[in-house]
Amino acid sequence: MRALVFEGPGLITVADRPDPSIVEPSDAVVRVTRAGLCGSDLHPYLGREPLARGTVPGHEAVGVVEAVGSTVSGIEVGRRVIVPFTSSCGRCGPCLDGLSARCESGALFGWRDPEDATVGLDGCQAELVRVPLAASTLVAAPDVSDPAALLLADNLPTAFAAVHRARPQASLTVVGLGAVGLCAVAVARRMGVGRIVAIDPVEARLAAAVGFGAVAGVPGHIEPTSAVIEAAGSPAAQRTALGCAAPGAVVSIISVQTSTEMPFTPIEAYDRNLTVAWGRAPVRSILDSQLDFLAEVAREIVDAVVDRPGLKLDEGPDAYRAFADRAFIKAALDPAR
């Protein structure tokens, strides 16, 4: 098969790789019809997070089941599916608690350990992807376009997690308006949050948020809100988020953390009675109860968010460069092209 391959920071290539096959009886192999490029892919690409050289990157996919192992039930060959960005067993403590992203036997697609590349999983920026624990990981895709279904593999459930944790009432601030932040604006709006302040230095992204019903905010010049989401992924953005938080606020940090230092002191958190939430979004658990709602939001926003909806794999290396320069909001690769 053809696949993108991470060869080191700033270096993505297109290569021929062996087709993935069924390794465990609980596996499936999925033929990818769209794979997303996500802000999380930029962390290793920009050298902020270690990743084994030779890894096939990518953790967001929609596709069609090509093969299933002998113990897989409920998901058959030919079924159109969403691949949540982590695999999960559905039976361990975290899975039963609705935290599929921290499944005791789960793994993140597109991440292999730089110390031992046999640990971890190849990703889905490829023609085919192997999915462990297929029956409890894959979700039958609803009747939406492939780019819209792709938003259900990560960005929309992640945004839902961010909004749910922030517990917004009348107002919310969202710092960082990539696909995750924009999805958070759209989800919060649909949940009835009246005033949403949106912050991002990129004009086109700010304009998209305003199109979803937010007002453009300038850091240092906004009235603090009791709920704040940080979806940018830097200590500077977390400082901005903190600056937007009213006393007693919930600050919902949904970005992936690559820093070893806290962005604020315990004294600041204490003095302002803040609640801070962090961590990976449990996509599979969220889709169990929110699939219909999020599919409706996906239909509404897909054209504004996925502004590169069908790139060839050969365009992947250039797409990584352009994405790192914030030249577009979100790209979907179509490996069949």
Ligand SMILES: NC(=O)c1ccc[n+]([C@@H]2O[C@H](COP(=O)([O-])OP(=O)(O)OC[C@H]3O[C@@H](n4cnc5c(N)ncnc54)[C@H](O)[C@@H]3O)[C@@H](O)[C@H]2O)c1
């Ligand atoms: N927790 C999870 O489960 C989960 C899931 C998906 C993505 N993520 C993370 O969420 C974050 C956002 O993902 P994305 O795909 O939207 O990323 P992205 O890189 O496309 O978007 C980030 C946005 O933040 C903006 N930004 C950067 N610095 C800023 C600042 N100081 N103030 C305001 N805005 C700033 C950028 O201009 C950009 O628009 C990333 O860190 C990603 O890794 C987390």
Ligand SMILES: [Zn+2]
């Ligand atoms: Zn992602």
Ligand SMILES: [Zn+2]
């Ligand atoms: Zn589990």
